[in-house]
Amino acid sequence: MIEKIIVNIGLESDIVTARQQGKKLAKHLDFSSSELTTIATAISELARNIVDYAGGGEIILKLIQQNGKQGIAIVARDNGPGIKDLELAMQDGYSTGKGLGLGLPGTKRLMDDFEIFSEIGKGTTIIVKKWRKQNAC
Amino acid sequence: MGNDGFLASKDIKSDFLQELVDHFRDNRETLRQQWLKETTAKGLLANLTPEEIKTESITIYDTCVGCLETGKYDAAEVYANMLAERGVLRGMTTEQIIGNFLTLRDIYGRSLFQRYQHDFNRLSTALDIYEPVANTILSIVALAFIKERERVVRLQQEAIRELSTPVLQLREGLLMLPIIRVLDTYRARQLTEQLLHAIRAHRAKVVVMDITGVPSVDSKVANHLVQTVEASRLLGATVVATGISPEIAQTLVTLGVDLSRLNTVGDLQGGIEKAERLLGYEGFKE
Amino acid sequence: MKVPILKQGDYLIASVQSVLTDLDLKQLHDDLVEKVGRFRSRGVIVDVTALDVMDSFAARMLRTIAHITKLRGAETVVVGIQPDVAFSMVQLGLMLDDVTTALDLEEGLAYLKQLVKGNSTKDD
Numbered sequence: 001m002i003e004k005i006i007v008n009i010g011l012e013s014d015i016v017t018a019r020q021q022g023k024k025l026a027k028h029l030d031f032s033s034s035e036l037t038t039i040a041t042a043i044s045e046l047a048r049n050i051v052d053y054a055g056g057g058e059i060i061l062k063l064i065q066q067n068g069k070q071g072i073a074i075v076a077r078d079n080g081p082g083i084k085d086l087e088l089a090m091q092d093g094y095s096t097g098k099g100l101g102l103g104l105p106g107t108k109r110l111m112d113d114f115e116i117f118s119e120i121g122k123g124t125t126i127i128v129k130k131w132r133k134q135n136a137c
Numbered sequence: 138m139g140n141d142g143f144l145a146s147k148d149i150k151s152d153f154l155q156e157l158v159d160h161f162r163d164n165r166e167t168l169r170q171q172w173l174k175e176t177t178a179k180g181l182l183a184n185l186t187p188e189e190i191k192t193e194s195i196t197i198y199d200t201c202v203g204c205l206e207t208g209k210y211d212a213a214e215v216y217a218n219m220l221a222e223r224g225v226l227r228g229m230t231t232e233q234i235i236g237n238f239l240t241l242r243d244i245y246g247r248s249l250f251q252r253y254q255h256d257f258n259r260l261s262t263a264l265d266i267y268e269p270v271a272n273t274i275l276s277i278v279a280l281a282f283i284k285e286r287e288r289v290v291r292l293q294q295e296a297i298r299e300l301s302t303p304v305l306q307l308r309e310g311l312l313m314l315p316i317i318r319v320l321d322t323y324r325a326r327q328l329t330e331q332l333l334h335a336i337r338a339h340r341a342k343v344v345v346m347d348i349t350g351v352p353s354v355d356s357k358v359a360n361h362l363v364q365t366v367e368a369s370r371l372l373g374a375t376v377v378a379t380g381i382s383p384e385i386a387q388t389l390v391t392l393g394v395d396l397s398r399l400n401t402v403g404d405l406q407g408g409i410e411k412a413e414r415l416l417g418y419e420g421f422k423e
Numbered sequence: 424m425k426v427p428i429l430k431q432g433d434y435l436i437a438s439v440q441s442v443l444t445d446l447d448l449k450q451l452h453d454d455l456v457e458k459v460g461r462f463r464s465r466g467v468i469v470d471v472t473a474l475d476v477m478d479s480f481a482a483r484m485l486r487t488i489a490h491i492t493k494l495r496g497a498e499t500v501v502v503g504i505q506p507d508v509a510f511s512m513v514q515l516g517l518m519l520d521d522v523t524t525a526l527d528l529e530e531g532l533a534y535l536k537q538l539v540k541g542n543s544t545k546d547d
Contacts, residue, residue, distance in 0.1 A: 012444055012445040012446060013444050013445075013446070015444070015445070015478075016442055016443075016444055019476055020442075023475075032330065033507050034326075034330050034506070034507040034510050034511070036507070037475065037476060037505075037507035037508055037510070037511045038507075038510070038511045038514065040475065040476045040511075041476050041477070041478055041511040041512075041515060044476055044478035045478055045479060045515070048478060048479070048480055092516060103479055105516070106479065106514070106515035106516045106517075107515070109514050109515065109516065110511065110514050110515055133323060329510060330506070330507075330510065333506030333507075333509055333510060334506045336506070336526070337505075337506055337526065340526055340527075340530075342526075342530075364510075364513040364514060367513040367518050368506075368509040368510050368512070368513045369509075370518075370524060371504045371509040371512060371513070371518075371519060371524050372504055372506065372509055372524065372526055373502070373524050373525035373526040373530055374526070
């Protein structure tokens with residue numbers, strides 16, 4: 001049941017499209033309603049980063065499986081200027097744009113897994129994952 | 138006993154193994170029917186439909202013979218787990234499950250006695266080969282059954298755990314959330330969700346969160362408590378935290394949690410009094 | 424989708440729809456600032472009941488609206504934040520510390536009425 005959706009991000013209105021698509025896809029796994037909101041919020045932040053800092057890129061949404069766990073992966077990819085200081089960008093309150101400077105660290109808090117790759121002049125790729133919670137003890 | 142001469146080499150052993158496998162295959166219908174007759178007589182198949190009995194018994198029979206032939210138990214494990222998951226085993230008692238397989242074991246065993254009754258060496262070797270296989274299969278089935286039971290118990294524990302963190306309405310606009318036992322992050326998240334939905338459903342303005350029953354917190358849980366307070370505020374409700382032990386207070390400070398963001402009162406009674414005062418003001422001022 | 428703004432007595436009520444783009448938010452900001460001045464409103468309620476996601480930009484705009492309307496003499500109350508949305512907001516780190524929040528429209532109006540009453544008795 002591996003499904004994949006690609007949303008091109010160029011305009012601010014694409015942010016809404018991306019999070020709606022993401023929520024729809026995530027509904028295939030029975031995430032709780034609050035987890036669905038969490039996922040949609042994270043997508044919104046990632047898409048916003050692309051619009052604000054790179055001018056354009058794409059969000060790839062897919063359902064994933066690993067060690068019997070199911071989840072959703074969100075890949076945010078752009079060919080923008082890249083991030084100079086990753087450590088700084090991951091700090092709360094740091095922003096060079098118009099948000100609250102919570103975008104990246106906040107997104108990390110929202111999701112289970114967070115990976116970021118960035119190269120100056122080439123672009124940034126962020127991969128986040130949310131796993132469906134097992135009934136663990 | 139004296140089967141050294143007979144089992145001189147591996148080849149002979151594998152030849153003999155093949156002979157046993159052929160024996161069980163050739164007599165499949167007879168032995169299977171006998172098995173079903175005995176288990177039915179013992180009332181071990183009570184919960185199954187005739188169709189289930191037929192297909193399951195054929196598969197079980199063949200799987201067991203397959204284990205004997207290959208010496209591998211993967212198929213038996215997969216099948217046993219599948220049976221358990223499908224709930225076929227769940228509807229049956231432990232006695233029925235074990236009884237069924239013990240009966241099958243006896244049937245296989247007796248057929249060997251019958252076949253080799255005049256050749257003691259062969260009989261003894263046949264049992265040497267057959268018995269470990271039968272025992273392994275039996276333990277695989279028992280384990281699958283127990284694992285399934287444990288899974289069900291875990292689910293029930295989960296349900297009880299949810300029940301054990303009730304959100305109580307003390308009076309109009311006032312909720313109480315007694316948190317008992319150690320919080321793990323999964324449960325903490327559940328708790329927050331429950332509380333936030335309860336605030337909305339009861340139109341609560343004040344929540345007394347009592348953590349007297351929590352022995353310790355780690356940074357994740359501490360953050361969660363703060364997040365719960367903040368999220369409640371976003372819904373227009375004030376949280377009064379009570380029962381924070383000196384140890385937990387110390388932990389919170391060490392972890393860098395801003396205690397001024399928490400509306401704290403020493404004990405539960407004081408907390409409820411404070412909550413009622415807040416409600417009395419009819420206000421949102423902190 | 425443009426956010427409709429209702430004038431009710433001393434108050435303005437803006438009901439946010441489910442799909443809210445950045446542009447809609449900026450428009451809402453401009454509209455509210457303009458209307459607060461024109462109607463000399465004492466309070467503003469932004470009802471976000473229908474909103475299913477609040478990201479950092481939306482939160483920032485709500486904060487800005489609250490600050491600017493305050494400078495123009497009106498208190499802003501954000502009402503109707505859904506439980507799931509509230510939870511995601513705090514995880515993201517959006518506490519909206521300096522913005523007043525209330526459960527729903529009714530509670531928001533009750534709060535504003537009390538505030539206005541409180542202010543006017545002080546004036547007497």
